[in-house]
Amino acid sequence: xxxxxxxxxxxxxxxxxxxxxxxxxxxxxxxxxxxxxxxxxxxxxxxxxxxxxxxxxxxxxxxxxxxxxxxxxxxxxxxxxxxxxxxxxxxxxxxxxxxxxxxxxxxxxxxxxxxxxxxxxxxxxxxxxxxxxxxxxxxxxxxxxxxxxxxxxxxxxxxxxxxxxxxxxxxxxxxxxxxxxxxxxxxxxxxxxxxxxxxxxxxxxxxxxxxxxxxxxxxxxxxxxxxxxxxxxxxxxxxxxxxxxxxxxxxxxxxxxxxxxxxxxxxxxxxxxxxxxxxxxxxxxxxxxxxxxxxxxxxxxxxxxxxxxxxxxxxxxxxxxxxx
Amino acid sequence: xxxxxxxxxxxxxxxxxxxxxxxxxxxxxxxxxxxxxxxxxxxxxxxxxxxxxxxxxxxxxxxxxxxxxxxxxxxxxxxxxxxxxxxxxxxxxxxxxxxxxxxxxxxxxxxxxxxxxxxxxxxxxxxxxxxxxxxxxxxxxxxxxxxxxxxxxxxxxxxxxxxxxxxxxxxxxxxxxxxxxxxxxxxxxxxxxxxxxxxxxxxxxxxxxxxxxxxxxxxxxxxxxxxxxxxxxxxxxxxxxxxxxxxxxxxxxxxxxxxxxxxxxxxxxxxxxxxxxxxxxxxxxxxxxxxxxxxxxxxxxxxxxxxxxxxxxxxxxxxxxxxx
Numbered sequence: 001x002x003x004x005x006x007x008x009x010x011x012x013x014x015x016x017x018x019x020x021x022x023x024x025x026x027x028x029x030x031x032x033x034x035x036x037x038x039x040x041x042x043x044x045x046x047x048x049x050x051x052x053x054x055x056x057x058x059x060x061x062x063x064x065x066x067x068x069x070x071x072x073x074x075x076x077x078x079x080x081x082x083x084x085x086x087x088x089x090x091x092x093x094x095x096x097x098x099x100x101x102x103x104x105x106x107x108x109x110x111x112x113x114x115x116x117x118x119x120x121x122x123x124x125x126x127x128x129x130x131x132x133x134x135x136x137x138x139x140x141x142x143x144x145x146x147x148x149x150x151x152x153x154x155x156x157x158x159x160x161x162x163x164x165x166x167x168x169x170x171x172x173x174x175x176x177x178x179x180x181x182x183x184x185x186x187x188x189x190x191x192x193x194x195x196x197x198x199x200x201x202x203x204x205x206x207x208x209x210x211x212x213x214x215x216x217x218x219x220x221x222x223x224x225x226x227x228x229x230x231x232x233x234x235x236x237x238x239x240x241x242x243x244x245x246x247x248x249x250x251x252x253x254x255x256x257x258x259x260x261x262x263x264x265x266x267x268x269x270x271x272x273x274x275x276x277x278x279x280x281x282x283x284x285x286x287x288x289x290x291x292x293x294x295x296x297x298x299x300x301x302x303x304x305x306x307x308x309x310x311x312x313x314x315x316x317x318x319x320x321x322x323x324x
Numbered sequence: 325x326x327x328x329x330x331x332x333x334x335x336x337x338x339x340x341x342x343x344x345x346x347x348x349x350x351x352x353x354x355x356x357x358x359x360x361x362x363x364x365x366x367x368x369x370x371x372x373x374x375x376x377x378x379x380x381x382x383x384x385x386x387x388x389x390x391x392x393x394x395x396x397x398x399x400x401x402x403x404x405x406x407x408x409x410x411x412x413x414x415x416x417x418x419x420x421x422x423x424x425x426x427x428x429x430x431x432x433x434x435x436x437x438x439x440x441x442x443x444x445x446x447x448x449x450x451x452x453x454x455x456x457x458x459x460x461x462x463x464x465x466x467x468x469x470x471x472x473x474x475x476x477x478x479x480x481x482x483x484x485x486x487x488x489x490x491x492x493x494x495x496x497x498x499x500x501x502x503x504x505x506x507x508x509x510x511x512x513x514x515x516x517x518x519x520x521x522x523x524x525x526x527x528x529x530x531x532x533x534x535x536x537x538x539x540x541x542x543x544x545x546x547x548x549x550x551x552x553x554x555x556x557x558x559x560x561x562x563x564x565x566x567x568x569x570x571x572x573x574x575x576x577x578x579x580x581x582x583x584x585x586x587x588x589x590x591x592x593x594x595x596x597x598x599x600x601x602x603x604x605x606x607x608x609x610x611x612x613x614x615x616x617x618x619x620x621x622x623x624x625x626x627x628x629x630x631x632x633x634x635x636x637x638x639x640x641x642x643x644x645x646x647x648x
Binding site: 145 | 347348350351402405406424425426428429430431432433435436437439440443450451454455458459461462465466468469470472473
């Protein structure tokens with residue numbers, strides 16, 4: 001894990017070097033605020049790790065890694081407007097601290113700065129790297145739109161849900177790894193394996209998010225259990241329960257997710273009872289384990305030094321096995 | 325002008341070829357709607373014209389030209405949310421026809437598609453072209469933020485206003501021309517001259533916009549005179565009048581721009597009387613003529629066939645001399 005802590009340090013130092021004490025202040029202060037909020041820096045760490053895995057020079061990968069992280073933060077700034085989210089990582093979201101116009105425009109600027117960072121990369125494969133990046137950006141937007149569409153739809157299938165989280169979350173993890181591999185001049189089959197590793201791990205991570213929200217240990221989880229339930233989010237758990245339940249229970253669950261109840265605890269309790277009745281915890285565990293194993297299968301096929309592969313697998317496993 | 329009409333046709337055909345009949349509909353329909361609204365396609369026409377001016381193959385410039393046009397339309401979609409604008413080119417704006425979340429997200433996607441188009445370009449200078457594009461994108465955002473900031477400031481100087489319109493409007497015209505020149509492998513001094521041509525012509529065009537809003541012939545202008553006055557916009561005309569007026573008149577003008585009056589005609593009439601008293605029409609004409617002449621000086625220094633230079637100058641002059 002030592003390398004990964006070092007990657008985090010490199011990324012944070014590179015982000016701190018971006019000149020954001022600029023005019024107009026109302027544009028650049030929100031950008032600095034968003035980037036200083038921290039976060040796990042998961043995506044740029046994966047880019048550096050993938051570059052190193054294939055013997056690349058990680059110094060050559062820093063600009064692209066930072067670009068990917070800024071892009072990720074841009075999506076959070078815009079998503080928070082769309083989701084009307086007041087808090088992010090315990091602090092006010094940009095649109096709550098300033099306003100939505102400023103959040104729209106500083107988000108747009110972050111997208112441009114992300115690309116500027118990426119374009120600083122000196123590499124013969126820059127065109128392919130930018131192509132992967134913009135294709136991924138389009139898919140992330142598609143994922144967010146599907147997610148918003150699902151709010152008002154009552155016929156979302158599990159397959160559609162998995163495709164939504166693939167687009168919204170997993171493709172950027174896949175692209176982070178693929179771009180790192182491209183920067184190290186890895187071959188086409190190797191970059192594809194890295195992408196597949198990221199896609200399947202990304203889906204597993206998102207399913208784990210859903211899982212923790214319902215079945216996590218509240219003391220470790222750090223936030224209340226049932227946030228998704230109270231927000232009527234159509235997660236894997238909800239969709240799987242609909243699929244498994246008797247028609248009477250299905251109706252009860254659907255009703256619970258339509259009405260806004262005055263007693264929040266009672267609502268969470270009722271939904272969890274249904275989840276328990278139909279063994280949704282076990283079904284979700286199986287499903288995420290399936291995706292996680294698929295991701296491991298991909299990286300196992302990668303031709304690279306065993307210790308580096310193990311470090312990357314260990315990092316993914318740590319994220320997957322997290323209890324908060 | 326025949327070439328320019330042909331360029332318009334090429335651009336519209338290329339835009340029509342982009343596959344936008346896709347899922348999710350709520351993401352792609354607004355994009356198609358925005359791009360089908362039309363508009364003058366001024367920027368991509370300039371890219372093709374600049375490429376042709378230096379003997380380049382315009383077929384090689386179509387992707388970049390289309391990318392620039394899509395970027396421009398993205399800025400309109402987001403600006404309309406921020407400006408709360410109900411209409412654009414006589415049709416409902418995206419955020420009015422759908423909602424602001426959809427307008428934010430389809431705008432983001434348009435930015436990514438713009439880059440995707442640009443990246444389709446096969447050219448050894450692609451890295452430089454993308455760098456020009458993203459730097460310009462950042463500056464356009466800065467210009468929009470300055471414009472929003474000016475709404476609540478009472479101490480905006482004419483120099484600040486000119487810098488704001490340089491960023492918000494002129495740099496994208498400059499970049500459109502520069503990218504066309506780069507695609508034709510024009511030298512550094514030539515691409516700089518084209519950029520300067522675009523910057524100064526762009527400032528002249530924007531000043532002309534301000535001018536027409538107050539002094540245009542309503543029958544030809546096609547919309548009501550005084551829209552900027554009613555919106556309390558701090559245009560060149562307003563700032564110049566503040567500079568020229570006696571302290572008593574300055575106070576009257578400032579008051580007129582602070583209160584929202586019930587009698588709109590009276591407000592426009594009072595402001596125009598002050599503009600006439602201080603010969604703002606003449607001052608603004610001189611100012612925009614100065615920028616237009618500067619733009620002509622730049623293109624005059626360009627080394628290119630005289631007939632092609634004249635066609636481009638004629639096109640700029642037609643835009644500048646427009647009465648609507």
